[in-house]
Amino acid sequence: xxxxxxxxxxxxxxxxxxxxxxxxxxxxxxxxxxxxxxxxxxxxxxxxxxxxxxxxxxxxxxxxxxxxxxxxxxxxxxxxxxxxxxxxxxxxxxxxxxxxxxxxxxxxxxxxxxxxxxxxxxxxxxxxxxxxxxxxxxxxxxxxxxxxxxxxxxxxxxxxxxxxxxxxxxxxxxxxxxxxxxxxxxxxxxxxxxxxxxxxxxxxxxxxxxxxxxxxxxxxxxxxxxxxxxxxxxxxxxxxxxxxxxxxxxxxxxxxxxxxxxxxxxxxxxxxxxxxxxxxxxxxxxxxxxx
Amino acid sequence: xxxxxxxxxxxxxxxxxxxxxxxxxxxxxxxxxxxxxxxxxxxxxxxxxxxxxxxxxxxxxxxxxxxxxxxxxxxxxxxxxxxxxxxxxxxxxxxxxxxxxxxxxxxxxxxxxxxxxxxxxxxxxxxxxxxxxxxxxxxxxxxxxxxxxxxxxxxxxxxxxxxxxxxxxxxxxxxxxxxxxxxxxxxxxxxxxxxxxxxxxxxxxxxxxxxxxxxxxxxxxxxxxxxxxxxxxxxxxxxxxxxxxxxxxxxxxxxxxxxxxxxxxxxxxxxxxxxxxxxxxxxxxxxxxxxxxxxxxxxxxxxxxxxxxxxxxxxxxxxxxxxxxxxxxxxxxxxxxxxxxxxxxxxxxxxxxxxxxxxxxxxxxxxxxxxxxxxxxxxxxxxxxxxxxxxxxxxxxxxxxxxxxxxxxxxxxxxxxxxxxxxxxxxxxxxxxxxx
Numbered sequence: 240x241x242x243x244x245x246x247x248x249x250x251x252x253x254x255x256x257x258x259x260x261x262x263x264x265x266x267x268x269x270x271x272x273x274x275x276x277x278x279x280x281x282x283x284x285x286x287x288x289x290x291x292x293x294x295x296x297x298x299x300x301x302x303x304x305x306x307x308x309x310x311x312x313x314x315x316x317x318x319x320x321x322x323x324x325x326x327x328x329x330x331x332x333x334x335x336x337x338x339x340x341x342x343x344x345x346x347x348x349x350x351x352x353x354x355x356x357x358x359x360x361x362x363x364x365x366x367x368x369x370x371x372x373x374x375x376x377x378x379x380x381x382x383x384x385x386x387x388x389x390x391x392x393x394x395x396x397x398x399x400x401x402x403x404x405x406x407x408x409x410x411x412x413x414x415x416x417x418x419x420x421x422x423x424x425x426x427x428x429x430x431x432x433x434x435x436x437x438x439x440x441x442x443x444x445x446x447x448x449x450x451x452x453x454x455x456x457x458x459x460x461x462x463x464x465x466x467x468x469x470x471x472x473x474x475x476x477x478x479x480x481x482x483x484x485x486x487x488x489x490x491x492x493x494x495x496x497x498x499x500x501x502x503x504x505x506x507x508x509x510x511x512x513x514x515x516x517x518x519x520x521x522x523x524x525x526x527x528x529x530x
Numbered sequence: 531x532x533x534x535x536x537x538x539x540x541x542x543x544x545x546x547x548x549x550x551x552x553x554x555x556x557x558x559x560x561x562x563x564x565x566x567x568x569x570x571x572x573x574x575x576x577x578x579x580x581x582x583x584x585x586x587x588x589x590x591x592x593x594x595x596x597x598x599x600x601x602x603x604x605x606x607x608x609x610x611x612x613x614x615x616x617x618x619x620x621x622x623x624x625x626x627x628x629x630x631x632x633x634x635x636x637x638x639x640x641x642x643x644x645x646x647x648x649x650x651x652x653x654x655x656x657x658x659x660x661x662x663x664x665x666x667x668x669x670x671x672x673x674x675x676x677x678x679x680x681x682x683x684x685x686x687x688x689x690x691x692x693x694x695x696x697x698x699x700x701x702x703x704x705x706x707x708x709x710x711x712x713x714x715x716x717x718x719x720x721x722x723x724x725x726x727x728x729x730x731x732x733x734x735x736x737x738x739x740x741x742x743x744x745x746x747x748x749x750x751x752x753x754x755x756x757x758x759x760x761x762x763x764x765x766x767x768x769x770x771x772x773x774x775x776x777x778x779x780x781x782x783x784x785x786x787x788x789x790x791x792x793x794x795x796x797x798x799x800x801x802x803x804x805x806x807x808x809x810x811x812x813x814x815x816x817x818x819x820x821x822x823x824x825x826x827x828x829x830x831x832x833x834x835x836x837x838x839x840x841x842x843x844x845x846x847x848x849x850x851x852x853x854x855x856x857x858x859x860x861x862x863x864x865x866x867x868x869x870x871x872x873x874x875x876x877x878x879x880x881x882x883x884x885x886x887x888x889x890x891x892x893x894x895x896x897x898x899x900x901x902x903x904x905x906x907x908x909x910x911x912x913x914x915x916x917x918x919x920x921x922x923x924x925x926x927x928x929x930x931x932x933x934x935x936x937x938x939x940x941x942x943x944x945x946x947x948x949x950x951x952x953x954x955x956x957x958x959x960x961x962x963x964x965x966x
Contacts, residue, residue: 283634283638284613284616284617284638284640285616285617286616286617286638286639367788368788368789369784369785369788370724370781370785370788370789371789383784385788386783386784386787386788387784471787472787472788473733473932473935473936474731474732474733474783474786474787474935474939474942475784475787475788475939476783476784476787476939476940476942476943478936478939493610493613494606494609494610494928494932495928495929496613496634496928
C-alpha cells in the first residue's frame, strides 16, 4: 500500500468511525445481549439472570399466542405490501408526467411522511371511532372499524398504506427519472405506448427499485408495532386478531418484564424475517434487471 | 493542496464538534453534579396531582434550598421507565410505589430501606397510616415506602339524566340490584339519545367490579396470596351478576373499547359511574359539574334481609407510597422531602388541597372540605361505616391483572360465557402466581 493510499484509508476510517462506534454500541451490543438473554430466565431489573439453555425456545414453540401473533404480522404484510407497491408506482408514473399542479400533488402525497406516526395514529383512531368518529359520521353507519375482528386488521392496513405511500412514491419517482427517454421514443416508433410501454419498459427498468421497496417493506411490515398499539385499545375484542409479534415481544420484555422470553420471541421473529429475505434474494435474479 | 486544506477544515470541524459534544456533556454532568445537591427528581404517573404536589414540594424546597423536579409519565411507561432506569442507572430520586408492582421492588435492592430514617425522624410514625398500606410497603420488618394516600370508591351520577328519564337518584340504601335496574332503565329509555345507564369495561376493576366481587363475599386472590379467587363460587356468582345485569346496561363493549367511561360521562352520555376518590377533581372541575352528585357504593344483600350488613358493602382501597431510589446521590434530602410529604402537615395539606385522600388516618374530612359546593362525603362515609378491602395483589399482580382483563374481554362481549371465562382467568392467574 502506498503512503497516499494508507493515508486515505486512515482518514476514511476516521470519518466512518463515529458511525461504526454508534452501530457497535447501539446495534451490535444489544444483539449480542438479546441472543444471550434469550437463553436465560431473566431476573427483575436485569439482575440475576439464570442460564436455562433452550428453555425459552421450548416454551415459545408450544405457545399458540406466538403463532397467532406471527400470523397477524404476516397477514398485515400480505395485505399491505401489494398496495404499498402498486399505489405509489401508479402515482409516481402519473406524477412523472408534465401535468398541472404536479408539485402540489407531489407535496400532498408526501405529506403523511412528514407527520409523526404517533400523531397520525391518534387522528385515525379518532376517525375510526365507532360512535363519534368522522368516518361513520360521513357514512351514516355504525361500522366497528377497530373493534370488529373481521375488519380491524384492514383498518390498520389502510393507515399503514396511507403512511407509506409518500415515501415509496418518492423512491419510485427517483427510479423513473433514471430511465432514459430514448427507450420510450424507440418504443413509440415500434408502436408501443401507454400501458404496454409501462409494462415492457417502465416495470423492468424500475425493478431494482421495486425490489428494494419490496424487501424493506416486508421487513418493516413484519416488525409492525406502533399502529395497532396506538390505534387500538387492549380491551377491544379485535385485539387478539391484530396483536403483532413485535407487540408480543414488547409485552413480555417491558410490560411483564420477562426479558428472556421476550428475547426468544424477537430471535424467532428475526429468523423468520431472515428466511423470507433469503428467499427474496434468491428470487432476485429471476425478475430484477440491472442494466 | 486545496483538497487537503478542505479536508483539514472538515476534520477540524468534526473534531471540534466531537469535543464540543464532550464538553457540553461534561458541563451538564458537572451542573447536575453540583446542582445535583440542589435538585431532587420525582417521578409520578398522575398529571392531576402534579399541581398540588408541586406546591407542597416547592415549600419544602424553599426551606431546604432544593429544586424539586416532577416527571409525569403514563401508567405503562412509568413502570417501563423504572425498570429500565434500574438497569441503566438513570433513576429519579423519589418516586411512587403501587400495589401492582411493590412486592417486586421490595427486597430487590432498588428501594432505600427507611427504618433508620423513620427512627430518627419525629415527624413519621408508621402507626399513623392505614394498616393495609403500611403492610404493603413493609417486607420482613423493613419499610420501603412512606404511605402517600388512600382512596375509596363512590358512585357519581348525572342528575340531569336521572331527571330526564324519571329515575330516582342513587341513595345509601341501594343494593347492586337496584343499581343495575336503574342503569337498565336509563339505557332502555335513553336508547334513542345514545345515553346509557352506566359504564363498566374490563379495566374498571378497582373502581367497579372488584367492589361487587367483594360485596358478594367473593375474592380475587386467596388470603395467603397463593391462589386465584376467580374459581371461588361467590366470585363466580358476583361476576355472573356483572355479566347478566351490569354489562347489559352499559354501552356495547365495542363502544367501551373505543371511548373511555369518564369521557362519555362528561359528554352527558352516561347516567352513573363508580369512580375512585383520586379522580374527584376531574368531576369537580368539569364543565357540567353542577349536574353531578355522589352517592355511596351500593351493597349486595347476600342474606336477603333487606338490610346492609357491614361486610355486604365493600369499597376497594389502595394507597400509593413514596419511595427513594437506593443509589440516589441525596438520600438525606430525598428522605427529608418524603418525610415532609408524609408528615401530618404534608398529609393535611394534601387533603386540604384536594389532591387525594391522605394515608394518614383521620384527615379524610379535610379532603371533603376541599371540594366546596360538591358533596363527596360518600367516600368517607363508606370507610367510617362499612368495609374497606385492600386492592388484591401479589408479587406478580402487574402480570396477572392485565392478563385477566385480556381474558375477560370475551366474557364482556358474550356475557353468557362468564363462568367458563372465569375458569380460564383462574388457571392463568394460578400459573403466573406459581412462577413468582
